[in-house]
Amino acid sequence: MLPKASVFTSPPAQLMGLLAERLPSSLTILRRLQFALRDESSPQHARIIVGSDRGALGPGPTEPRSYTVAYADFSAGPDAQTVLYSTLEDGQAVGDGGRSEHEQQLACVVDELVRLRSEHGRGWRPPPRLLLGSLHADVRAILERTGRLQGRSSGIYDKWLFKVRDLPPAEERLPDGMYWGRATFADCRTVVARTDIPRTADFLVKLPNLVIKLQDHTPIAWGFLGVDGGLMSLHCEESYRRKGLARNLAIKLLRESTGYFTDDGGEGWTSADVSKDNSASQAVCRSLNGQTAWVVSW
Template identity: 30%
Template sequence: MQVYEHHASSPPLQAALKGTLPHSISLSYRTKHPSRTPNAHILATFPPAASTDSIPRCWAAAYLDRSMRPETELWIFTTGEIPGHCESPDEKEGFCTECKKAVLSLIDYMGTLPIPPMHPWNEPAMELARQHEKEHPQTGPDAVYPPGPGLYMRHLLIPMVVTLGACHHEVVQLLAEAGMLRKEFPGHEADLNKFWFKVADLPQTRDLPEKLRWGEMREKDLAIVQARTSIPRTARTLLSLKSVGVFEKATDKPVAWTFLGLDGSLTTLHTEPEWRGKGIAKAVTMKIFKEHAPELAVDDEENAWAHADVYVGNVQSESLCRSLGGKPSVKILWVRVHITKRDSSVT
């Protein structure tokens, strides 16, 4: 199946993503985010000159930027993710043959692209990877590494291993069957539930306690944000994201915050311990969705969508999402895949 490069504003691509919302929400947001380097590739299995009427029933699209490693480099969506998409009685389970071909064609194409250099500000991540290799020299798919910061960077030593984010569990399964999933690296064992929210159905944003005020997260606040999360995000990336913060009026200290990730998902939601149990996390979430989500993912019926990815078993975050009317839609994962190591017998 042929693969085509698209511009972010490609009319057929944006029409295809719009018509498949909310299922395509991560890729839809990512293609629209202004933080896009010259190394980004937006790909689809239909041409940029296609009319909306000529877009095939089965297709796949992706956003790839290898220069962003160790942050998420790749997002993929295929129409096979939509429940009921496959009509064949022989293919009731899993993706249809054409959707599988579309995904694998994208991956094959990615393997032919040049690898740009890592951004200089991410070089400390490579140092962590090298140190991890010294401490744990075993390599290969059967290697077992102990938890630690270096584990999340170790894949950087293998140039063709890519971090694939917010990926539908059946796409991950397909890549595993094709021999591309690298199980010695973290992610494949950690399912997340994707929650969708209709922005129009969100509750009213509640007032903050008297001693607090609203604001946006500033550059001087990012050190504490990075210290409170294990997810590798540079200050540069965080500054490119929409944010909502809550600050003590007396000290100007941030006590709660969240961001909309590069794919529009709720990310880095945090409340300092002394302010928990007061509904602040819920208020922060409602505010960022209402202020920054309404125009970014709007379906053909003019419904605006927002979303959040929550690790299975994170009862507190799941409860928060449900209290806002969110519904768990599908299992997703963040995984490392080897984009040039495909079993050619899998088609």
């Protein structure tokens, strides 16, 4: 019999404490939930699903030893996504019994995702499928065997981890004719036009971001922190490359904006999902004193 899942409309304090203890492996789901707590416009169709070795999450004499958590946005549109974490990802040795336990939790949480999607589809049109973002390779391998996961031909990334306190110094002063700014809605439309990743300007404009602009306000380099706190959409226009602009922008953005998600005084973890084929972005991550930790997919 599968364990019973708990479903929440907002992140419970107990869960946030459990996830904080599992850093950095729990980083993606923890930052996503922290963003949900901060974002007043969080989607009304979002739910947090938890399955644990204790069954339903709640008050009790003992904390769960193993658990699986999903944050699911059942809204329609390209910006909706689901993030999933299992304590299986911690990298500790897990015997056959422990793996079976985690597989049961994953099955429980996926069943609840399917049920909730059907429930939220009454009276409106839900998305045809849920996009799992930054999915750990070990968890993906389990879900693929269930037949419920449809993999993409591309979308394999290295998960790079950074500590804000370990970031190198950045050059605050920009070349003549440039200045630091924040992304306007028009800037975000430019960002959308520069990528084939399905995102919208409405989604990007509410994210922590940093832009380098010319004096006529034209954006020439930019970066964002996603809803999972990770560095995303780092870009520099072709004619302004090889000047260190993207690197300096990434350092400044991570140092100034990671605190949006956490109040740990700037000591916190942050991350980036980088394609194994993107040598330029891999080089930037190395220059930020980052380290590859595991493999994820979308």
